[in-house]
Each structure stands twice: as structure tokens, then as C-alpha cells.
Amino acid sequence: MCGVIGPNGAGKTTFIKAILNVIPVASGTITILGNAFKDVRNKIAYIPQRSSVDWDFPITVFDMVLMGCYGKLGWFKRPGDLEHMHVYEALAAVGLEKYADVRIGALSGGQQQRAFLARALMQNAQIYFLDEPFAGVDIATEKIIINLFKKLCDEGKTIIVVHHDLFTASTYFDWVILLNKRCIASGPTEQVLTSVYLERTYGNITFFR
Amino acid sequence: MGTSLFSVDYTLLLVLQGAALLGIVAGVLGSFVLLRQQSLLGDAISHAALPGIVMMFLCTYSKNPWILLCGGAITGIIGVLSMHYLCTYTTLKKDAILGIILSVFFGFGLVLMTVAQKIPTSNQAILNKFLFGNVSTLLIEDISAIALISCFIMIMLMVCWKECALYVFDPLFAQSLGFKTVVIETLLMILLVLTIVIGLQTVGVVLMSTMLIAPAAAARQWTMRLSSMVVLAGFFGACAAIIGVYASSVIEHLPTGPAIVVAASCIAFFSLLCAPKRGIA
Numbered sequence: 346m347c348g349v350i351g352p353n354g355a356g357k358t359t360f361i362k363a364i365l366n367v368i369p370v371a372s373g374t375i376t377i378l379g380n381a382f383k384d385v386r387n388k389i390a391y392i393p394q395r396s397s398v399d400w401d402f403p404i405t406v407f408d409m410v411l412m413g414c415y416g417k418l419g420w421f422k423r424p425g426d427l428e429h430m431h432v433y434e435a436l437a438a439v440g441l442e443k444y445a446d447v448r449i450g451a452l453s454g455g456q457q458q459r460a461f462l463a464r465a466l467m468q469n470a471q472i473y474f475l476d477e478p479f480a481g482v483d484i485a486t487e488k489i490i491i492n493l494f495k496k497l498c499d500e501g502k503t504i505i506v507v508h509h510d511l512f513t514a515s516t517y518f519d520w521v522i523l524l525n526k527r528c529i530a531s532g533p534t535e536q537v538l539t540s541v542y543l544e545r546t547y548g549n550i551t552f553f554r
Numbered sequence: 555m556g557t558s559l560f561s562v563d564y565t566l567l568l569v570l571q572g573a574a575l576l577g578i579v580a581g582v583l584g585s586f587v588l589l590r591q592q593s594l595l596g597d598a599i600s601h602a603a604l605p606g607i608v609m610m611f612l613c614t615y616s617k618n619p620w621i622l623l624c625g626g627a628i629t630g631i632i633g634v635l636s637m638h639y640l641c642t643y644t645t646l647k648k649d650a651i652l653g654i655i656l657s658v659f660f661g662f663g664l665v666l667m668t669v670a671q672k673i674p675t676s677n678q679a680i681l682n683k684f685l686f687g688n689v690s691t692l693l694i695e696d697i698s699a700i701a702l703i704s705c706f707i708m709i710m711l712m713v714c715w716k717e718c719a720l721y722v723f724d725p726l727f728a729q730s731l732g733f734k735t736v737v738i739e740t741l742l743m744i745l746l747v748l749t750i751v752i753g754l755q756t757v758g759v760v761l762m763s764t765m766l767i768a769p770a771a772a773a774r775q776w777t778m779r780l781s782s783m784v785v786l787a788g789f790f791g792a793c794a795a796i797i798g799v800y801a802s803s804v805i806e807h808l809p810t811g812p813a814i815v816v817a818a819s820c821i822a823f824f825s826l827l828c829a830p831k832r833g834i835a
Contacts, residue, residue, distance in 0.1 A: 365730045383732065391730035398724045402589060403778045412720050416731030421713060448778040468731075 346498050348508045348517060348534075351524035352547055357507045358394070360524060361474050365391050377472070387417060390470035392461050394477050400450045406460050407445040410435055413467025428467075435463040440489060455486030462490065472503045479508065491517060514538065566803055569689045572697040573795035573814070575704045576749075576756050577769070581791025582711065583749045584766035585773065585784045586742060589722050594649070595634075597763035598656045600750045602633025604663030604759045607684050608670055617677045620699060622684070623751045630747050633659050660759070687758035687811030689799055700752045707745050714741060719780055756795070758811040768818035769794060775829035794818035 349357050362368045364375055366382045377385050390413075413435070414428045436442045439459040444452065452460060458478055465473055479487050494504050494517075508514055514521060514534070521537040523529040523546045530542040587596055603626030610616070610625025633655050640651045670678045683691060711718065720728045721738040729735045746766075753762045773786035798814025805813075 367726060367729050386732045389730075391727065393724070393726050393730075397726055399589070399591070402723050403774065403780050403783050404719075404723060405779065408779070409723070412723070412727070415716060415720050415728075416733070418716075420717065420733075423716065450778075464727075 346494055346504045346506070346518050347520040347522065348506050348514050349522045349524060350508055350511065350514055350546075351529075353509075355525040355546075357524055358476055361391075361476055361505070361507060365389065365474060367391075385471075387468075388471040390465040390468040390473045392465045392473065392475045392478060395454065395457055395461065395480065400452075400457060402449065404449055405445070406436070406441060406447050406449055406452065407432055409449055409460060410463045410467060413464035416468060431467055432463075435466040438466055439463045439493065455482040458482050458486060459489065462493065470502070472505065473497065475504065475506045477507050477509070479510065479513075511538070511543070566799075568694060568697055569692050569803075570796055570799050572692055572700045573689055573756055573799045573810070574792040575700055576753050577765070577791030577793070577795030577814075578788040579704045579707050579749050579791075580753055580762075580765040581769035581773070581787035581789070582784050583707065583742075583746055584768075584770035584791070585780070585787045586718060586722055587746065587766055588770040588774065589780075590742075593767050594652045594656075594763070595637075596746060596750060596766040598633055598637065598652050598659075599630045599747060600754065600759050600762035601656045601663075602659035603627065603630040603750065603754060604684065605629050605659055605666055606632075606663075607754070608663055608666040608681060611670055611678065611681060612666065612673075615673075615675055615677055617680055619680065619683075619696065619755055622680070623754060626684075626754060627747055627751050629659065630750060631743075634743060634747070663759075683758070684754050685758050685760060686809045687754070687756045687761070687814075689756050689802070689810045692755065696755065703748055703752050707748055710741065710745060714738070718742060723780075756810060757814055758809075761811045761815045764815045764818055765791065765794075768815070768822040772818075772822040772825035775825040790821050791818070794821055 349360060351357050359368065363370050364377070364382070366375075375382060377389065382389075410432045411424055411428060414424055414431065418424060418428075433442065433445070436445055439462050441456060441459055441463060444456065444460075449457065449460065462478070465475075478490055482490070494506075497504060506518070508517070515538050518534050520532070521534045522531045523537060523542055525546045529546045530537045584596070587593060603623075606625035606627070606629030607622045608625075609629070610622045613625075614621055616622065637651050637655050640646060640654075641648060644651075646654075667681055670681060680691075682688075717728075717733060717738050718741075720731075720733070721735055721742075725735050725739075728738070749766070750762055753765055757765050769790035770783070770787045772790050773783045776786055777783045794817040795814050797817040799810055801817070802808040802810045802813040
């Protein structure tokens, strides 16, 4: 489990989007598991920032989570019973099974984040990219999400999280990338989250750690 | 046009069919436009179609509305492309760009229209019908063309339903799943231009956008599923079109476009007020 950490405007989201081929890369090439993005697309799940969609959209939680399998289905093919079953499994994994037929707008912030997670679980990916999954969610949801991540890690999946809270970072992640316009440091958490690197990332601020 | 209430004649039935089809297609596509939060896009495209229509007339002196509409479609697309260009290469906000494109193209169209009026032929009378719409001049060929285009739009939407829904809800996620969002966006844009093209004869340049937005906005109030919203918007659009056409056939000198638009607005207003959960009441 890897954290991408840096101040506002450091390019954390841009970094993720570039990896996922959502925005063009200015220079260089990106390889994932030794391949170009489009060859390993089915092994990658992306969970955007919660604010990136219109939560007033007329769609139920079930239908939104179902969208997670559209990538595997490809063009024109419709989801069937198998996919519907997966949706219920994914909802159960995030504790939202009771909310399948609820309008997404009726969910709380934490539940919305979990619904997003369920949608990503549908992709059955190897690598999960999450953009600020803990922004604006309560402690209970954060616990649920972290436990889910731990479980995924135990299954051998990789989880890459854009995160801004330094205080929780050291307990959550075993690998950290410090970013501020450029890569400041990347390595095991205890080697990277040191005052030297943090100062280089955030400037000269005193950290209460 | 003095048709009495009980003698619905053949022509009226025909025209009603055409208008109802347009209502359905406009409502359905309007739902996507509304949810994509691009409500004014339809307005800009329809206004941008005017100079194309008049230019086509100046080139051909044709009375055939479909030839003129081809010109309209071309400038409509040019309007969309220039909006896209301005959006990408300037720091102007979207609403400002829409406003600029809309008024510049429409103003240019009106200038061309005064030029067309001075030409010694009687054919330019047809141009007026594109401003506010007039269904009484629709022929059977026009209705079949409308039916054909409507069918095409509906089939395309049904085939690509999953992709369109995904794109409209979460374009970023759609892209990360590996869908070419440019393709979906272009498809929706082409369908929108086609819808506007068949709508211009009925509702006219000025009021076309209401045909897209009002039924969709009304349907939005009643449902929490995209599929039922689209169906409902189509139904509302058809209702508005039928009521409007009928009213304009009964009341003399009432142009069809405004009549349809008033009917659509009434439905939307009623929905805003009365719909359960989302309504004001």
C-alpha cells in the first residue's frame, strides 16, 4: 500500500491521471507491470475524487456500481446476471448492501466514497488508484475503507492512494512517494517520512510528529 | 387553418406525427444534454444554424427545406467546433463562450436574411419559417425524413446506451476504463445536431433549445433512474408537441414553435411544483 503525498498543487492528481492515460504525458513513457497502459488496462482500477461527479444524477447505487464492469464488457455488450451478482458482492464488501436501490444523492459522504470503492471492486483489478479517498469522510468510514485496503493487500493487490494527512500516513502506508512538482523522495515509509524530506516537500514548517 | 375541434383532417394527423416524433427525440437527447450540464449547448447550435440556412439559400435559391438544413447543420457544427476551440485555447468560461457563439452566429444569420429579402424571388418566404417554426407547410416527404432521422437517432442511442450513460455520469471514469470518450462525445454531438436539424422546421431557431431542456427538466423531477427519465422526457416532449401543433391549428395565426414551447414549459413548471420528493411543494 503506497501513499502519494504532497502539498496542494503539487501535482498528485495530475500524477495519477497521467499514469491512467486520462491526460496526455508531456514527455517520457509510463510502464505498468512492464507494459503500456492499454495492455494492462483491465488490471487497473481508478477511483476519482468524490467531487468529480454530480451526485444529483438520476442513478441508483446498484446501477452506479454496475458501471465498474463496463470496462471488461467493452463496447455494446450488456451486463447480465453474473455482473448483477458481482454488484451485490461488491456492495456487501463495503457494507452498503441495504442501499442498492437508493438514489446516489441520498448517500452520506462516507457512503458515497464506499459506493465508489464498490464500483472499483467490480473491476477486479490488480492495482487500485485512489484520489483522496479520505477527504471529507468520517472516522467510521475511514476505518472501513482502511480495513478493506488491508484485505486487498493481503490478496496481493497494490493500492496507491493520494493522501494529504501526514499524521495518518505513517500508519497506513508501507511505501510513500513525496511529491511537490517533482518527485522529492520515494521509498519505504520510515525512510521517506523524515524531517529532511518533509522539509523539502512542504518548505520550512515545523511538523508536530 | 380553420379546422374545428372535431374534424381532425389528414394533414393535421400527419403533422402531429412529425411533431410528436420530434418531441420524443428532443426529450430523449435533451435528457443527456441536461445531465451533462450543457443545457445552453443546444441553444448555441440552433442559433448557429441560421447563417448556414440563409447562406445555403443564397447559394441555391432552393425552396427545399432539407437542402437549406444541410447548410444549417454545417454552421451548427462549426459553431460547436469553435466553442470547443475557444474553450481549449482561451481562459474564457463556458457560459461566456456560449453567449459569444450564439449571438455572433445568430446576428450574422439575421444580416444575411436581410440580404436575402432583397433578392427578386419569392422563395425567401421559406426562411421565415425557420425563425419560429411552421408545421403547416410540412409535406409527407418531410415527415418521412423526420421519421427516418428520428429512428436513426433512437437506434444509435439504444445501441450505445451503456456507453452514453457512463460517459454522461462520469467521463473521467469512462476514460480510465478504456473507452474513447472522444468517440462517445462526438456521437452525442452528432445526434444533437441531427435533432436540432429536424426541429428547426417545427419549432424554429429561436425556441429549439426549450424543446431540448423543458421536457428533460420536467422528467428529471419525477424519477431517479436515467432510463425512466429518458422515456418520460420523450413522452413529455411528444405531449408538448401534440398540444402545441393542435393549438396552432385551431387558433389562427398562432405559430407552432411558440405554442409547443408554451406547452412544454407548462409541463416543466407543473413538474417543478408538484413532483414528489424533488418538487417545491
